[in-house]
Amino acid sequence: MVPRSLRPLRLGPSFLAMMxxxxxxGLTGGPGALAQPESPGVKGAQVYCYMRSSGNSHEVSWxxxxxxxxxxxxxxxxxxxxxxxxxITEAVVQNPNTFPNCGRYLGDLYSSRVSSKxxxxxxxxxxxxxxxxxxxxxxxxxxxxxxxxxx
Numbered sequence: 001m002v003p004r005s006l007r008p009l010r011l012g013p014s015f016l017a018m019m020x021x022x023x024x025x026g027l028t029g030g031p032g033a034l035a036q037p038e039s040p041g042v043k044g045a046q047v048y049c050y051m052r053s054s055g056n057s058h059e060v061s062w063x064x065x066x067x068x069x070x071x072x073x074x075x076x077x078x079x080x081x082x083x084x085x086x087x088i089t090e091a092v093v094q095n096p097n098t099f100p101n102c103g104r105y106l107g108d109l110y111s112s113r114v115s116s117k118x119x120x121x122x123x124x125x126x127x128x129x130x131x132x133x134x135x136x137x138x139x140x141x142x143x144x145x146x147x148x149x150x151x
Contacts, residue, residue, distance in 0.1 A: 040072035040079075041087030042095070048088055048109075049102035058108040085109040 038046075048065035052058070069084045079087075089106050092099045 044069040045091035
């Protein structure tokens with residue numbers, strides 16, 4: 001005979017149903033779900049949408065929202081303006097009831113970064129093309145140090 005402590009535990013169907021229900025409630029945001037702190041994107045969306053709906057311009061609203069996202073982000077790296085715009089867009093799209101009528105302002109987040117042809121304008125922050133000067137050592141295909149650095 002097997003001692004009681006080594007016997008398998010038999011769980012009834014009602015107990016299992018209760019456990020499954022509690023597990024799914026936690027995953028779907030039901031009563032058992034833990035409250036998660038708001039992400040920087042949600043906070044930025046709150047600021048941006050509130051300011052725009054209050055009649056502020058895009059530039060003023062964007063500056064305030066982007067400053068908040070940069071300050072609130074826990075990342076070691078700086079949050080780019082493009083990434084911050086995506087964070088705001090995701091927050092509004094995922095929670096349309098939280099940000100009513102804010103969808104009409106989302107295009108303004110991207111209109112200043114995209115030209116009419118759909119191309120992202122180049123900025124001075126990117127790599128700079130250096131002019132290639134003909135080498136005094138013809139046929140070797142390289143430049144001397146003096147030619148490269150203007151010495």
